Amino acid sequence: MDQAMIEFQNVTKQYQGGQPAVDGLTMSIRKGSVTVFVGPSGCGKTTSLRMINRMVEPSSGVITVGGKDVTSVPAAELRRSMGYVMQSAGLLPHRSVLDNIATVPRLNGVSKADARKRAEELLDVVGLARPLGRRYPAQLSGGQQQRVGVARALAADPPVLLMDEPFSAVDPVVREELQQELLRLQKDLAKTIVFVTHDIDEATVLGDMVAVFAVGGKLAQYATPEEILRAPANDFVASFVGRDRGFRHLGFTASDGVTIHQVPTIVRAASGYESDPAAAGGWQLVVDADMRPLGWAAPGTDTGLIPGGSLFRPGESLRRALDAALSSPSGLGVAVDDAGKVLGVVRGGEVLALIEEARQVRQAAL
Numbered sequence: 001m002d003q004a005m006i007e008f009q010n011v012t013k014q015y016q017g018g019q020p021a022v023d024g025l026t027m028s029i030r031k032g033s034v035t036v037f038v039g040p041s042g043c044g045k046t047t048s049l050r051m052i053n054r055m056v057e058p059s060s061g062v063i064t065v066g067g068k069d070v071t072s073v074p075a076a077e078l079r080r081s082m083g084y085v086m087q088s089a090g091l092l093p094h095r096s097v098l099d100n101i102a103t104v105p106r107l108n109g110v111s112k113a114d115a116r117k118r119a120e121e122l123l124d125v126v127g128l129a130r131p132l133g134r135r136y137p138a139q140l141s142g143g144q145q146q147r148v149g150v151a152r153a154l155a156a157d158p159p160v161l162l163m164d165e166p167f168s169a170v171d172p173v174v175r176e177e178l179q180q181e182l183l184r185l186q187k188d189l190a191k192t193i194v195f196v197t198h199d200i201d202e203a204t205v206l207g208d209m210v211a212v213f214a215v216g217g218k219l220a221q222y223a224t225p226e227e228i229l230r231a232p233a234n235d236f237v238a239s240f241v242g243r244d245r246g247f248r249h250l251g252f253t254a255s256d257g258v259t260i261h262q263v264p265t266i267v268r269a270a271s272g273y274e275s276d277p278a279a280a281g282g283w284q285l286v287v288d289a290d291m292r293p294l295g296w297a298a299p300g301t302d303t304g305l306i307p308g309g310s311l312f313r314p315g316e317s318l319r320r321a322l323d324a325a326l327s328s329p330s331g332l333g334v335a336v337d338d339a340g341k342v343l344g345v346v347r348g349g350e351v352l353a354l355i356e357e358a359r360q361v362r363q364a365a366l
């Protein structure tokens, strides 16, 4: 796993008449990892990404993929050997979704029938219903189009996937869904993914490694997301990751010690409500017949169902546990298992105490 897949050796790109867009970039990207290029607008992220598949040629320096200098491979062949996903999905409007996904395998000489069969399987992989394959791109939502973009990039089963702000044009809820989907896919696929974003949150969620670029095309820090949040290399990185970095860092603190308490529940079934006799006038969690959370019933009032907050799954970070408690109208964060069934609740005060404990342990280790 520690093998390098992509290497930049002192790579510079200067477009005509300008300052360098990328300046002396040297970095090694591990096989099977997700590496995120992040930084403010115009700092050379896209240029760096595009030099990997020769959509842009460097002014100087060498880039190797799988140990091979990319300039030794014809540009068109190199491009087809890597998946590429961009912000606008870039689908061909007059071709069906299936034909869009089958484009590169067809160019590689795969028969139409085989390419379509593979395209149908890929719809499953990216979580799209098969009938959508017959539609045209304009008949899909933005999020669905991005999924097709990912399926198309995966069609030829390339070892390397290049993704340029693929999720930035969709709303935040769909965006988070797509991020989680990509992480799930990556668990099985173990591709070498290079992902460009200007969103530090997206970078720390997705990246095994994060490369922070500064204006002028210089690499400011290249480290794990945890390290970038805990120990920014300089003032530029510190200001880029922002004031919330302490909070974001919680995303890397394990929640093992969090106690999950029992919670009084009301089952909302077809026959009506069944209240928990243990409720004794406090907040009650409303669940369906399968014990999945639906919302809250406030104490002593009849205001009906109050929407719940975010959910916490044991094994997730303290950030998730705290968010579940803070976003819940009752102040109790709902914990669920993998099937979405209620396990109990976490208390905000207890999560904060654990956060403080973890901070002291970190401090003592310095």
Ligand SMILES: Nc1ncnc2c1ncn2[C@@H]1O[C@H](COP(=O)(O)OP(=O)(O)OP(=O)(O)O)[C@@H](O)[C@H]1O
Residues within 6 Å of the ligand: 015, 016, 018, 020, 021, 039, 040, 041, 042, 043, 044, 045, 046, 047, 048, 198
């Ligand atoms: N084809 C081009 N010709 C001339 N200059 C270019 C070209 N493409 C990019 N640049 C310049 O190179 C610099 C880096 O651009 P690049 O697109 O790589 O940055 P980026 O970090 O991806 O930005 P953004 O987040 O805005 O997409 C910018 O100053 C940009 O104006």
